[in-house]
């Protein structure tokens with residue numbers, strides 16, 4: 022796939038205020054530090070992607086560059102949503118240079134997945150193996166898919182379509198979609214298959230789809246998206262509840278053979294068998310009181326000065342607590358730790 026670069030300018034009377042709001046959102050909510058280039062523009066660079074923000078006389082200039090176009094739909098969607106918080110009309114009026122998507126078409130990174138079979142890789146997880154006709158899905162390496170179903174079960178799906186501002190237009194009202202992220206545990210391009218390991222948490226359309234849908238049922242998906250490789254370190258601390266378990270397994274597939282560390286994950290079955298073989302120590306914390314037991318266990322095994330990178334993936338309150346531990350007790354800064362909320366107890370539709 023070809024490298025892409027595109028740019029827009031958000032017309033605003035106070036570009037510096039908008040720049041500061043973007044920077045503050047990215048740094049505080051996503052815990053990612055922005056650099057400053059020689060012109061004073063702010064940028065983030067990760068996995069070959071670069072987002073640059075600059076306050077100019079004409080407004081806030083936003084430049085996106087990356088190795089493939091797949092992520093661009095997500096970036097443009099997020100940017101349109103943030104601009105809409107300032108002014109909806111301006112968000113709709115955004116135009117990107119070199120835009121190739123056709124207004125009204127399905128987003129380039131949208132595909133239909135068909136449920137092929139189900140299995141249980143671990144008590145509490147359903148493995149939904151899906152097939153995808155479109156082989157271009159496998160051209161981009163990415164960790165997650167945004168799965169979507171009609172929010173009104175049984176209704177004929179109306180999928181998102183591209184807006185002239187480069188961002189998807191999501192159907193509203195009766196036709197609105199229920200969209201949630203799920204990690205791709207395995208991809209088998211030759212068979213055009215993906216394994217999605219979904220927690221059976223008893224509520225929720227996506228969880229219900231994985232547990233209850235009949236073979237042959239279709240689901241919409243945008244992606245893949247998300248970094249598949251952890252920043253380099255010699256010693257890691259990786260913690261997750263069951264929602265983050267597939268991502269931890271993916272990350273462990275890519276760490277160097279010499280890397281060491283600790284994995285502490287929610288599991289009611291054979292965690293070692295679920296994860297790829299590494300030199301990491303592996304601790305399974307049962308679901309029954311994961312939050313309490315995980316935090317107690319983590320407090321016992323902290324290695325300040327040794328742990329070079331720490332990660333938590335799971336429930337919002339746990340993510341808040343672990344972020345404090347990583348920054349405070351382990352003394353890790355931005356880029357050396359991430360604590361991401363994958364869901365929030367009692368709140369449907371939460372997206373970090």
Ligand SMILES: Cc1cc2nc3c(=O)[nH]c(=O)nc-3n(C[C@H](O)[C@H](O)[C@H](O)COP(=O)(O)OP(=O)(O)OC[C@H]3O[C@@H](n4cnc5c(N)ncnc54)[C@H](O)[C@@H]3O)c2cc1C
Nearest residue numbers: 202203204219220222225226227228264363366367368370
């Ligand atoms: C980047 C990313 C990757 C993710 N990867 C995975 C993955 O691989 N597998 C996976 O199962 N989840 C994963 N998640 C989490 C998943 O998106 C959420 O759990 C989502 O809420 C599930 O949607 P739903 O339709 O089943 O439930 P929703 O409609 O969103 O929620 C309904 C109710 O269920 C509760 N709920 C949601 N999730 C859980 C849970 N795990 N346990 C208990 N209660 C819950 C909510 O608080 C709410 O009260 C990921 C999230 C992100 C952001």
